[in-house]
Amino acid sequence: MGSSGQLTSAAPGVDTARLEALLTEIEARLLTSAQGALHLIAEAEALTLPDSPVGGQLLCLRGAALFYCSEIEASAASFASARALGQRLGDAALEARALNGLGNVASQRGDYVGTLEHFLESARLAGAVGDEQGRLRVLNNIGVIRGELGEYEEALRTHREVIEGTRRIGDPLLESSARANAVMDLCLLGQYGAAIALADEQLLALSKAGVRQHEVVVQTYRAASLLELGQLEEALAAAERAQPLAEEIADHDHLCRLLVTRGRALQGLGEGQAATTVLTRALTLAQDLEFRLHERDAHRALSDVQEALGNLPAALMHLRAYLALQQAIHAQHVDRRTRLLTAQFQLEALRREADMERLRSEQLTRDNAALRQDHQLLAHRAAHDTLTGLANRAHFQAEVSRTLRRGADAGEGGMSAVLFIDLDGFKAVNDALGHDLGDELLRQVGARLRQHTRRGDLIARLGGDEFTVLLRELEEAQDATRVGEQLLGALCEPFTLDEHQVSVTASIGVAVAPADGSDLTTLQKHADAAMYRIKHSGKNGVGRFSGSFPGTDQRNPA
Missing domain, CATH: 1.25.40 (Serine Threonine Protein Phosphatase 5, Tetratricopeptide repeat)
Incomplete structure (x- = not known):
């Protein structure tokens, strides 16, 4: 940040030269003594207007110092305050720097999806204002995450x-x-x-x-x-040379690594008791700071040491702890990798455009749009049947539950219905014409169901040749049966599959809420029961659930 920006950020009557010197010294002190940097930051803050660019810079510096001191929550709060200030001031460079810090915090917490999201947004903002240093800072941290x-x-x-x-x-x-x-x-x-x-x-x-x-x-x-x-x-x-330095600057992460290295070296040199002391310290520090990787490595090394010393019960205890941590860490790693696929796509796009200053901002905009589309596609796939494009079972059940809750809040005016549809004769078509044309028939069935329902209704394929329909905001219960008859009539019309014309019918069960059930399980069970009654009494019909059965049975007029 230039001197002119800092001058406007100083409190009235403040020695701006001293403030400039403090900022320079703080930047240098961060990597030598985080605690010393915190003292200088406090002095600089007293000379600075809080809601100013330099005030935001000091918040970022405080966040970095706290991060190096392993005070992660306090670091996150400081970076978040800096980001909010950057947004208020319209200072994209400040916001980019704060986001970079928040990315580091998310990484320390194990939230790699959040990490990349923060880093990518930081890179986008840095690129928008031509901040090459900010872009490289983010890229450096992304390398660490990789x-x-x-x-x-x-x-x-x-x-x-x-x-x-x-x-x-x-x-x-x-x-x-x-x-x-x-x-x-x-x-x-x-x-x-x-x-x-x-x-x-x-x-x-x-x-x-x-x-x-x-x-x-x-x-x-x-x-x-x-x-x-x-x-x-x-x-x-x-x-041993590096350990005092790590302790002095409170770099607990690398201190744990150094202690494990020391312990393993001592064990290899035959100094089992000394190795136990060092590794026990590493384990305690890792457990206190929740460094699971270091905790795992310390347990593994202690198991080897105790086995060499002949203390087999202790060796077994540490080995079991190691294996449990290894399994948990592996599961967490697999989960993170799965959730990072789309984010890594954008990361690769960012890398490819690293040296193209003019095109980088445009490329990042395109990649952000692609990421949003990927998120939308993934969300759609998670909620829809891949063959027909209709809702899947999980999405349908969630929507029924939400509709029933809204209906309960609305009282008597909140009437809805579930229709269970099972095709009659689908297996014969599938066996005669093959699975490919059977799949095409299911797609055409889904399309017809869409054509004969309202925009606000929801159609789902549960699997095989079973479909279900959610009818929302019915005026009267009989409307559900009437819709079922319309769908039955539509499905009875012949389907064209390549050069073949085939006909199928359907058995449709109807359950109306709240009369036939006010919760998801009951309503679905009753619609299913009504459908099976039709199926077992001749097929090709519509029937509403009746607790006493037989229920209302409507045959297809065709």
Whole structure:
């Protein structure tokens, strides 16, 4: 943010030069001492008008500092306040930065769908105002999410793209973050030698710059890579060097990783008791902060250590805890992957347009429209039968329940009905002409049912040759039977299937609410019973449910 923007954001009589210096210092302090950054933020806030661009910038900085301190809920609140302020001020860059922070918070909570939604919206806003730094910041975080989903090669490719982009615009801090993430990607890909080489290349520069949060990340995955290569003493030394730094900046995530690496290295060196102490601390910290992945890894390592020490009951306890967590984490991972399919489509579109400044905003607009269409398509598929396009059983039952509730609220004026329709003779057509033409017959039946019902009524296919109709807002109960007769007449007309003409009839059962049932189960059961009465008494008719049976029986006049 430029000086002129900051001057208008300062409180009257405030030393604007001091405010400018504080903002610069806070940005640098975030990655070295989050707690120290919070103190500086409080000082800067006293010099700033709260409802101003700089006030919003400070909210984002506070959110980031709280995030690094693992105070996730407080971080979320700060970013949410910054976003709301950006919307009030019409400041798209501020809103984009706040959304990026909210994406990180959602990731920490395990909400990857929310994460990508926040990131994509942040990228869209950044692109709209030409904020390339904001776009790359989001892309860097998306790479982290890809890594957490196990897409390590794509994560590495994304972080390398960010590295190239930051070199073009001259943002060494963001470049440093992307390079640290690339070390992590290489380690998780099993390219341990490459991870160590990149880490060694970066560590000297990080130490000179004092960017301690990035240094912790690089040291953590360098130590893990050494461990996986069997260089136990080197891994132990690397983890021990990095641990005080992680503790100092309160990076509990990487502290847990370092403790597990230390414990595994100690166990490999035959120091079982020391390994138990370190791994128990890792487990306790992971449980306190609900870091389930670290908790799982600590249990696994403790199981190995206790087995080596001959403490088999403890080894078995930790192994069981590991397996339970592994199963839960796997199930959660599968669920997240399933729900992310459409969101990842947009993410890929965002990546493809990364270097096309002029086209990016247009592409994102198209992709957002495509995502909405995908959501609509998925919602439609979830509620409709794929063969006929009619409502499916679940959607139909939900609509009947809603209609009955509205009818109960309306009293006597809330009359509705359910018609159960079972085709007579469908199996013979299906057997004679084959399943493809049988399916075509079902589609044509659905189309005829639509033609002879009102816009506000609902038709569903329950499966096979069973259909059902919800009639809403009836004036009198007899209307339901009359509609059933109209549908029966329509279905008795011949159908053309390729060069074949076939005829079928139908058995239709009617139940009217509230007289024949005021809840979903009762109404459906009674309509079904009425339909079976017609089916067993000669077919090709319409009958309304009667508790005493026989019910009203209307034969097709044709």
